[in-house]
Amino acid sequence: MQQTANHHDAERVVGYTLHGRRYLNVTHRCTLRCAFCPKYNRTWDVQGYDLRLQADPTVAEMIEAVGDPVQWEAVVFCGLGEPTLRLDDILEVARDIKTRGARCVRINTDGLASLVHGRDVTPEMAGCIDALSISLNAQDELTYERHCRPKLPGAHAALLDFARKARAHVPEVTLTAVDGLAGVDIAACEAIARDLGVGFRRRVLDQVG
Numbered sequence: 001m002q003q004t005a006n007h008h009d010a011e012r013v014v015g016y017t018l019h020g021r022r023y024l025n026v027t028h029r030c031t032l033r034c035a036f037c038p039k040y041n042r043t044w045d046v047q048g049y050d051l052r053l054q055a056d057p058t059v060a061e062m063i064e065a066v067g068d069p070v071q072w073e074a075v076v077f078c079g080l081g082e083p084t085l086r087l088d089d090i091l092e093v094a095r096d097i098k099t100r101g102a103r104c105v106r107i108n109t110d111g112l113a114s115l116v117h118g119r120d121v122t123p124e125m126a127g128c129i130d131a132l133s134i135s136l137n138a139q140d141e142l143t144y145e146r147h148c149r150p151k152l153p154g155a156h157a158a159l160l161d162f163a164r165k166a167r168a169h170v171p172e173v174t175l176t177a178v179d180g181l182a183g184v185d186i187a188a189c190e191a192i193a194r195d196l197g198v199g200f201r202r203r204v205l206d207q208v209g
């Protein structure tokens, strides 16, 4: 594994590399307040990278952090925050790196972008976003609310609707859920993904990124 920064660095980490993929640390802001989030356990460290941001990186800084996009298996918008809170900015970066040969551009998201922005944003992703990894987190609203503590009502239904609509515009849509959280039924989460016609990936607690 290639690591070019560690938690002793004074400079903020805009981009970091894991397994040939380039991750962009878009924002620290979130729509959720997940009880299991490393942020709320006072750690901002993901696999050796300190992802604390004093200020969100600019579009130019994110493009610079990608460098030559051809070299990466994938470029991933993530955080320890929700990248789609900066939807226009990440789509601008995505369009730029796609025209310069990015192989796969992915967003790791809570799936609440349409709820937050008040419109169906999935068509805007057509042509520049290749993959979405959406945190389903729980099989029903009650369990979801308990673990993710969304700031907006209707979040669980909104994320399912987002995943359903995204299929028409984004080639690869995957729901994820964290195994090991109380009350989370991984098989039921997987069944939801199957019903929606999207992929599913089980994540392990305490492994973000």
Ligand code: SF4
Binding pocket: 029, 030, 031, 032, 033, 034, 036, 037, 038, 039, 079, 080, 081, 082, 110
């Ligand atoms: S969405 Fe991710 S970063 Fe935001 S609170 Fe939940 S676990 Fe933390």
